[in-house]
Amino acid sequence: MSHRVIAIAGKGGVGKTSISAILAGELVKQGRCKALIVDADPSGGLGMALGLSVRRSINQLRVDTIQEIKKKTIDDRDLSKQLDFILMDALNEKANLAFIAVGRPEEVGCYCSVNNLLREAIETLSIKFDVTVIDAEAGVEQINRKVVGSVDHLFLVADSSVKAITVAESIDTVFSRINRSGRTDLILNRIESPEQADAIATRTHLNVLGWIPEDSTIRKYDLEERSFFDLPACPAANAVIAIVEKTGILTGIGLQAGPMTANDT
Numbered sequence: 001m002s003h004r005v006i007a008i009a010g011k012g013g014v015g016k017t018s019i020s021a022i023l024a025g026e027l028v029k030q031g032r033c034k035a036l037i038v039d040a041d042p043s044g045g046l047g048m049a050l051g052l053s054v055r056r057s058i059n060q061l062r063v064d065t066i067q068e069i070k071k072k073t074i075d076d077r078d079l080s081k082q083l084d085f086i087l088m089d090a091l092n093e094k095a096n097l098a099f100i101a102v103g104r105p106e107e108v109g110c111y112c113s114v115n116n117l118l119r120e121a122i123e124t125l126s127i128k129f130d131v132t133v134i135d136a137e138a139g140v141e142q143i144n145r146k147v148v149g150s151v152d153h154l155f156l157v158a159d160s161s162v163k164a165i166t167v168a169e170s171i172d173t174v175f176s177r178i179n180r181s182g183r184t185d186l187i188l189n190r191i192e193s194p195e196q197a198d199a200i201a202t203r204t205h206l207n208v209l210g211w212i213p214e215d216s217t218i219r220k221y222d223l224e225e226r227s228f229f230d231l232p233a234c235p236a237a238n239a240v241i242a243i244v245e246k247t248g249i250l251t252g253i254g255l256q257a258g259p260m261t262a263n264d265t
Helices: 016-030 045-050 058-070 076-090 112-126 162-178 194-201 216-223 235-245
Strands: 004-010 035-039 092-094 097-101 131-135 153-158 183-191 208-213
Touching: 004 016, 004 162, 016 035, 016 045, 016 097, 016 131, 016 153, 016 235, 035 045, 045 097, 058 076, 076 112, 153 162, 162 183, 183 194, 194 208, 208 235, 216 235
Parallel strands: 004 131, 004 153, 035 097, 035 131, 153 183, 183 208
Antiparallel strands: 092 097
16 A cells, blocks of 8 residues: 545534544554544544544644753754654554644644644654544645645545535635645535535535435434444445545555546445
8 A cells, every 4th residue: 555645624513523533443443554643623523533532742742842942951953853753652552543633732822833843743754654644624724834735635525505615615726726746525524315415516616526424323423422433334434434445545546536426425
């Protein structure tokens, strides 16, 4: 399997974290590759969905490192040499999967520094894994700051709302400008019927890779804060796996996916 970095992005509340969690669970179940899972949303939803604690967030690493530099217990010129060890020590591992979170900045101000370190961390860590999955922050902020500049495949998630589709298209525009080699596809979530999915597909220029039905099992696991590693087979999970398999990420064989049809579930 060739190394791949994928990101899942979209408007807040469209279910991208659930999709990321389902994908993480499938990667563990298959056990075919080493996977790095990055919770890049400061709200930390992916860690909760997976039931994985954060050993040290990337933001905590940044704050701690700054303090060490101020106390002169570490030389900033040697920081790059130690970054690899620092990041590996922060990983929470489960089977063939390693998890790390960006965390929420405690200080008031711009996210520039934590986003820069996040990008460097992903680039440094991802080369050690077969697949890197990034659950991106809602909206276009991280995309615009080139946090996901190293991404090979961007999955945009949207529900049936016009606003969600508009946000997905905006993210695609920014991503295409900063990453000319990356691929973008749209995944429709919480869809009621093939007809609804087809109607939405006609209203956007984005390639619709597939759609995910509304599923009470997903809502139950969210409400009860149960780990998606324990998620049973259900319509939504089956749809996510089938959609991602089109890209070859789960099998290591890249497929050229065409436009969605009513049979794509």
